[in-house]
Amino acid sequence: MGWIDAVAANLLASSAGLLLILALLMAATTRARTCILLFGLQSAVIAAQIAALARLHHFAEGWAVAALVVVVKVVAIPWVLLRITTALQTTPIAAAAIGPTASVFVGSGLILLSFAVVRPYVAELGVDPARLAAAVAVVLIGGLLMVTRRKALMQVLGLLVLENGIFLAALTTTLGMPLVVEIGISFDLLMWVFLMGLFVFRIRDTFDHVDVSRLRRLRG
Amino acid sequence: MLTLLLPLLVPLLAAVAVLAARRPGAAARVAGTAGVLELAAIAHAVIRIHLAGVLQAGPYLRADGLSAFFLVSIGLVFAFALAYSIGYLRHIPAGRFSSPRWFYALAFLFLFTMLAVYLSANLGLLWIFMEATTLASALLVGFYNTEGAVEAGWKYLMVCTVGIAFALFGTIVLYLAAVRSGVAGPQALDWAVLQAAAVRLRPAADLVKLAFVFAAVGYGTKVGFAPMHHWLPDAHAEAPSPISALLSAGLLNCALYALLRFNAIVGGALGPDFSHRILLGFGVLSLLLAALLIVVQRDLKRLLAYSSIEHMGVAAIGVGVGTPLALFGALLHLFNHSLAKSLLFFAAGNIRERYGNASLDEVRGLAQALPGTSVGLVAGGLAIAGLPPFGLFLSEFIILSALFATGHYVVAVVVLASFSVVFAALLHHVQPLLAGVAPAPERSFRTWWPGLAVMGVCGLCLLVLGVHLPAAFSRLLNAAVAVLRP
Numbered sequence: 001m002g003w004i005d006a007v008a009a010n011l012l013a014s015s016a017g018l019l020l021i022l023a024l025l026m027a028a029t030t031r032a033r034t035c036i037l038l039f040g041l042q043s044a045v046i047a048a049q050i051a052a053l054a055r056l057h058h059f060a061e062g063w064a065v066a067a068l069v070v071v072v073k074v075v076a077i078p079w080v081l082l083r084i085t086t087a088l089q090t091t092p093i094a095a096a097a098i099g100p101t102a103s104v105f106v107g108s109g110l111i112l113l114s115f116a117v118v119r120p121y122v123a124e125l126g127v128d129p130a131r132l133a134a135a136v137a138v139v140l141i142g143g144l145l146m147v148t149r150r151k152a153l154m155q156v157l158g159l160l161v162l163e164n165g166i167f168l169a170a171l172t173t174t175l176g177m178p179l180v181v182e183i184g185i186s187f188d189l190l191m192w193v194f195l196m197g198l199f200v201f202r203i204r205d206t207f208d209h210v211d212v213s214r215l216r217r218l219r220g
Numbered sequence: 221m222l223t224l225l226l227p228l229l230v231p232l233l234a235a236v237a238v239l240a241a242r243r244p245g246a247a248a249r250v251a252g253t254a255g256v257l258e259l260a261a262i263a264h265a266v267i268r269i270h271l272a273g274v275l276q277a278g279p280y281l282r283a284d285g286l287s288a289f290f291l292v293s294i295g296l297v298f299a300f301a302l303a304y305s306i307g308y309l310r311h312i313p314a315g316r317f318s319s320p321r322w323f324y325a326l327a328f329l330f331l332f333t334m335l336a337v338y339l340s341a342n343l344g345l346l347w348i349f350m351e352a353t354t355l356a357s358a359l360l361v362g363f364y365n366t367e368g369a370v371e372a373g374w375k376y377l378m379v380c381t382v383g384i385a386f387a388l389f390g391t392i393v394l395y396l397a398a399v400r401s402g403v404a405g406p407q408a409l410d411w412a413v414l415q416a417a418a419v420r421l422r423p424a425a426d427l428v429k430l431a432f433v434f435a436a437v438g439y440g441t442k443v444g445f446a447p448m449h450h451w452l453p454d455a456h457a458e459a460p461s462p463i464s465a466l467l468s469a470g471l472l473n474c475a476l477y478a479l480l481r482f483n484a485i486v487g488g489a490l491g492p493d494f495s496h497r498i499l500l501g502f503g504v505l506s507l508l509l510a511a512l513l514i515v516v517q518r519d520l521k522r523l524l525a526y527s528s529i530e531h532m533g534v535a536a537i538g539v540g541v542g543t544p545l546a547l548f549g550a551l552l553h554l555f556n557h558s559l560a561k562s563l564l565f566f567a568a569g570n571i572r573e574r575y576g577n578a579s580l581d582e583v584r585g586l587a588q589a590l591p592g593t594s595v596g597l598v599a600g601g602l603a604i605a606g607l608p609p610f611g612l613f614l615s616e617f618i619i620l621s622a623l624f625a626t627g628h629y630v631v632a633v634v635v636l637a638s639f640s641v642v643f644a645a646l647l648h649h650v651q652p653l654l655a656g657v658a659p660a661p662e663r664s665f666r667t668w669w670p671g672l673a674v675m676g677v678c679g680l681c682l683l684v685l686g687v688h689l690p691a692a693f694s695r696l697l698n699a700a701v702a703v704l705r706p
Contacts, residue, residue, distance in 0.1 A: 125396075155378065159378070159382060162385060166388055166392065169392065170392040170396075173396050174392070174395060174399055177344055177395060178344065178406050181344030181345065184348035185344075185348060185388070188348055195355055195358055198359075199358075202365065202370045206365065206370050
């Protein structure tokens with residue numbers, strides 16, 4: 001079955017590039033639905049990466065984790081988020097504090113930055129620099145989404161992207177955490193998305209908008 | 221096995237049972253019964269832990285002296301909060317997710333997650349349950365469904381989850397350090413294994429340092445360390461008062477417990493200096509900032525929230541000094557603070573029910589309108605100001621003397637100065653509430669006697685701890701300190 005191994009190795013080699021492109025697209029997109037789909041795609045790439053690692057390093061837990069990622073992050077969470085956008089029926093524009101051009105520009109800067117910050121660790125850890133840098137870049141771009149997007153839902157998405165980055169970092173450096181821990185984290189994340197959805201509706205019902213930048217009652 | 225499982229199973233079953241109790245009044249009875257059972261289960265577990273030293277149940281549950289100490293603390297606080305809630309909730313109208321049924325169910329889930337943090341044998345599980353504490357309590361913070369409550373709940377979910385994501389990264393980095401130092405894979409997150417093998421982590425010193433910094437920022441967000449404290453005043457002020465008490469007296473301790481575990485491992489690997497300096501820094505910053513912000517507060521519950529930040533800072537300073545005496549003082553301080561803050565939030569709850577708000581500008585004539593509550597408020601106020609004969613005086617005195625004994629003179633002066641500012645601010649804020657003439661109540665309100673009785677018990681405990689430490693309690697504290705300084 002040499003060709004499957006070859007495919008897995010290829011997938012692993014190209015996943016960093018794919019993840020970086022997806023992250024940049026997320027920074028550029030202005031529509032909430034597109035961004036949710038991009039998040040699903042990003043999670044799918046991560047799941048494929050885990051499956052490839054499971055194949056190449058012969059560890060069975062990897063298959064379970066990959067399946068978990070597919071169920072929770074590729075299917076369940078995007079589905080919930082899409083349901084929320086449909087139910088809210090607000091303008092589909094993911095209003096941002098900075099325009100898409102500036103966003104991509106900052107995003108590219110963050111990617112360069114991540115390549116710079118992982119350099120000292122690469123030699124010590126013996127990992128692929130591009131994959132580690134991609135993980136850090138995904139974390140940073142998740143942060144960028146959270147800081148620059150004003151709609152409640154987009155901030156949720158930003159944190160999910162950030163978490164994906166942390167997950168990737170764990171995967172790149174240690175082949176992931178033990179299975180029990182991964183299951184627990186996924187469960188927490190799913191519950192968190194449900195609760196956030198609940199709060200998005202409550203914000204709409206009590207404030208008549210979902211613009212988080214206008215939540216300013218509590219100060220000091 | 222069952223000893224450690226029981227305290228976790230009771231609240232889970234209680235949550236289900238409470239949700240199933242649909243008749244009015246039934247929820248409170250079920251919750252009360254479950255609360256008594258849970259107290260018995262916790263007491264049983266604590267005694268067994270005390271006899272055995274360390275209790276292990278399967279690969280994922282473990283409790284030692286430190287866990288036992290925190291179990292006692294959360295058990296007491298939860299019992300107080302539950303007893304107080306049963307009277308407090310009489311006025312709550314039934315709504316979706318905000319009926320008394322949901323209140324009790326979520327409170328029991330919240331208790332479950334906090335107990336699970338204390339009983340986890342694994343830093344990964346500890347993180348999972350720490351995040352679950354946020355999830356379980358977010359709906360409770362937003363329970364009133366007002367503009368303020370929804371905003372506070374949103375902010376709480378968002379800020380704490382971002383914060384705790386840092387802690388996840390810290391946990392992963394520590395796992396990486398352990399795996400690279402040759403600790404076997406599945407055990408590389410077990411805190412006992414890590415603490416025993418801490419010396420082997422020394423070659424990966426950079427990673428261990430990175431792990432602690434991320435954990436300190438992450439769990440520190442939930443402790444309410446400045447400058448990550450922004451969620452805390454909002455959540456404490458907008459939540460129903462028994463929940464404010466559970467947050468301040470339960471959740472913050474829980475987050476600090478996570479940091480204590482990290483501190484023990486990192487201290488073993490790198491020597492105590494690195495992690496202690498970070499905790500000392502966060503402690504001083506939180507204390508200073510909270511002391512200054514207490515002065516300008518206009519709402520009683522926000523004031524109490526900032527006071528929680530202040531006292532968490534004091535406890536962090538105690539841990540940061542790190543001598544056995546200082547650790548003893550820090551743990552005692554956490555315990556005292558839990559009692560005092562429960563008392564004060566219960567008092568604030570009565571005030572909010574009677575006056576419709578807890579604004580420091582509007583509440584007047586408290587001594588005349590709510591005599592029992594105002595005695596509680598004054599006693600609690602004196603206690604958190606650190607005056608004798610209350611317990612916080614003793615623990616603050618211990619931490620201060622440890623600061624002087626170890627030559628942290630600058631920190632000691634900052635601490636003393638902050639205490640004076642807080643004392644003046646509390647006097648300035650609380651005294652006007654008592655005098656004057658109370659406006660007519662917006663709706664009929666009578667304080668419920670068990671609520672007052674709970675406040676009395678809190679005050680009495682504080683008084684006893686200020687005068688004399690019972691022998692059993694000293695043993696509990698010493699066993700916890702022994703875990704932190706083997």
